[in-house]
Amino acid sequence: MKKSIVILLAIATIMACNKKETTSADNLSADQNEMSASADSGTMAGDSTSTAEAASLNGQDKKFADVAAKGGMMEVMAGELAAKNATNPTVKTLGEMMVKDHTKANNELKQWAAKSAYTLPTGLDADQQKKYDELKAKKGADFDRMYADMMVKDHEKTIADFKKEAADGAETSLKGFANKTIPALEHHLMESKKAKDAVK
Template identity: 65%
Template sequence: MLTLLSVFAVMACTKKEKIIERQSTDTTVVAVPADSQMTVTDSITVSNTKDVQKLVNDQDRKFANAAAKGGMMEVMAGKLASQNATNSAVKKLGEMMVEDHTKANEELKQWASKTAYTLPTSLDKDQQKTYDDLKAKKGADFDRMYTDIMVKDHEKTIADFKQEVTDGSESSLKNFATKTLPTLDHHLMESKKVKDVVK
């Protein structure tokens, strides 16, 4: 059937057109002007969700989704801390979270773009509730809640990143996890220090 369609595609082309055939999981026939400089090596994007799914296993998907939502949470909460915290150490902690997690989020987005993987663009229900509760806090109560969240979140995030390094299948995503772990370890250490100051 595919061969027959290809023959029809060739017959349908005018003298001013040429055929470029590119092999992926399916044969894609593209008619382009005969005077075009386009070649088979030029980029012809064929969106194929099944191909994308083959690049990642269940662990990769679970990790990428959790890392995207967790990274968003860290930036959003960090911005609150830099604005609303009363303790200067908490403000600095928030600023560090915004800077470092913004960089990590961009790296994860670059990976997703290259692999045509769609990352979550919003927090999950529990994260949104935590953020809303934090936003409602004032003064020392805010400082205590923020540092408590940072310790708990980073303990979980570090475990997630370590699992990706061990069980992930997509090499670029595993490399991202490996590269980011030292920063997360530093965040956890600093969060514990600041939590002790404001408790």
């Protein structure tokens, strides 16, 4: 008799434990569902903010961001070639400066794009690629002349693009980036002209 009471008590205890575990498991899964729902709503809120930020860009902002991204990539790639292939020390130094300064500017532009949920181009356009390939094929003094000439022309155009964004852009932080970068670009133009004179 005692044995059967002990067995019954043991069975009752096990069943009670199982019931508690089930209940806590149910509560846990309810908590997880709640967390997941709130995470989803948080994500959705984040997405709508990003979308709103991207939507606040006007045509000028988008055009400028694309041109600045591709132009910046071109300056770094061509600068790397100049740092390696230039025979004139002024041209070599110019290339090194372009790589350093334009890498910094490119990174700032990428940070802006990430915050604004805007997708920047990741490669050169066909015309830039053609110019790059032509430059890559040059050697010696021909390379130096072509690079210096390219930097003068590119920076004259780039300064005009950045000034236009600073004046006509709608998105405040992008306008700020353009405005802040203009002095460095003007310095690049001045140094490019010096390099061009050095390899005439």
